[in-house]
Amino acid sequence: MHSNQWLVSVAAGLLLVAAFGSFSLLSAGQTISSAGLVSYYAVQRTATPIVVDGSLGEFAWQAAEQIDGFERILSDYDRVLSPVRAKMLWDDEHFYFGFACRDPDIWAIYANEDDHLWEEEVVEVFIDPDGDGENYLELEVNPLNTVVDLLIYHVRPSSFKSSIEWDIAGLQTAVQVQGTVNDSLSRDLGWAVEIAIPWAAMVDSVDGGKKPERGDTWRLNLYRIDRTAGRNLKSWINDLRGKVAALLEESGVDEMDQLNPEQQEKLEEIRTKLDPLQERHHKQTEYTAWSETFQHGFHHPARFGVVQFVE
Numbered sequence: 001m002h003s004n005q006w007l008v009s010v011a012a013g014l015l016l017v018a019a020f021g022s023f024s025l026l027s028a029g030q031t032i033s034s035a036g037l038v039s040y041y042a043v044q045r046t047a048t049p050i051v052v053d054g055s056l057g058e059f060a061w062q063a064a065e066q067i068d069g070f071e072r073i074l075s076d077y078d079r080v081l082s083p084v085r086a087k088m089l090w091d092d093e094h095f096y097f098g099f100a101c102r103d104p105d106i107w108a109i110y111a112n113e114d115d116h117l118w119e120e121e122v123v124e125v126f127i128d129p130d131g132d133g134e135n136y137l138e139l140e141v142n143p144l145n146t147v148v149d150l151l152i153y154h155v156r157p158s159s160f161k162s163s164i165e166w167d168i169a170g171l172q173t174a175v176q177v178q179g180t181v182n183d184s185l186s187r188d189l190g191w192a193v194e195i196a197i198p199w200a201a202m203v204d205s206v207d208g209g210k211k212p213e214r215g216d217t218w219r220l221n222l223y224r225i226d227r228t229a230g231r232n233l234k235s236w237i238n239d240l241r242g243k244v245a246a247l248l249e250e251s252g253v254d255e256m257d258q259l260n261p262e263q264q265e266k267l268e269e270i271r272t273k274l275d276p277l278q279e280r281h282h283k284q285t286e287y288t289a290w291s292e293t294f295q296h297g298f299h300h301p302a303r304f305g306v307v308q309f310v311e
């Protein structure tokens with residue numbers, strides 16, 4: 001290589017390092033982090049405000065790069081049967097997320113804020129602005145536009161500390177369904193979710209949390225859960241869990257092993273029905289992630305993707 005050419009290529013490399021900070025962009029859609037290759041996305045700025053109505057029809061959404069490749073996590077790495085596409089945008093006020101989920105059977109039971117939506121069908125956003133793996137926020141939205149939001153303080157082998165009482169102040173979400181929620185006899189096309197998170201909501205997850213500057217990189221991940229065993233199975237599970245809770249309440253004890261022999265027998269009877277249903281519910285599930293976390297599951301911030309805020 002001619003020395004001038006070499007200088008040009010070194011200069012280009014330095015520019016790349018300068019542009020991407022501590023992350024070097026290896027190929028479209030991936031970058032290297034301390035935890036190996038993770039997903040990468042350049043978040044484009046929208047010049048016109050986004051209307052959070054569940055329709056991703058705005059020009060800015062259409063122009064934004066599309067994420068197609070969610071990978072299966074936690075379960076067998078079979079082909080993804082219910083794919084999801086996602087996009088992100090930003091402006092002075094908000095961080096925007098758009099999801100489009102293909103889904104032949106859309107269902108949901110939980111309809112109250114901060115219900116445990118992860119037991120059903122959801123899309124999820126986990127954001128760790130400073131990328132230290134602690135104090136990150138978790139948001140989930142289901143097809144009924146129910147939300148659960150949490151602040152995760154830390155995840156360690158011996159302790160998982162989070163607050164579900166914590167809420168994203170000023171959060172806007174909307175869902176549009178192509179099909180019918182909770183009608184397993186009619187085949188659905190899918191559901192789309194539009195989310196706007198105000199920058200001020202990040203204040204608890206990073207010291208001096210604020211709007212990013214152009215060129216900043218943040219760590220985050222996107223997930224989707226699709227459960228093909230459907231709503232009826234989850235209703236039976238909820239009923240049986242209700243029976244376990246009632247049994248504990250009647251007996252006035254806190255722990256299962258404090259039950260008397262007769263109560264233990266009743267519990268065993270419920271368990272014999274409940275356990276196989278729960279197993280089926282889990283087995284017939286697609287857990288998918290934008291940045292693959294493998295078998296570690298959702299709370300593996302070292303594997304979160306890298307987003308960079310661009311014009």
Ligand SMILES: [Ca+2]
Binds near residue numbers: 054055194
């Ligand atoms: Ca919209």
Ligand SMILES: [Ca+2]
Binds near residue numbers: 103106121226227228
């Ligand atoms: Ca579904």
Ligand SMILES: [Ca+2]
Binds near residue numbers: 114149163167
């Ligand atoms: Ca909450």
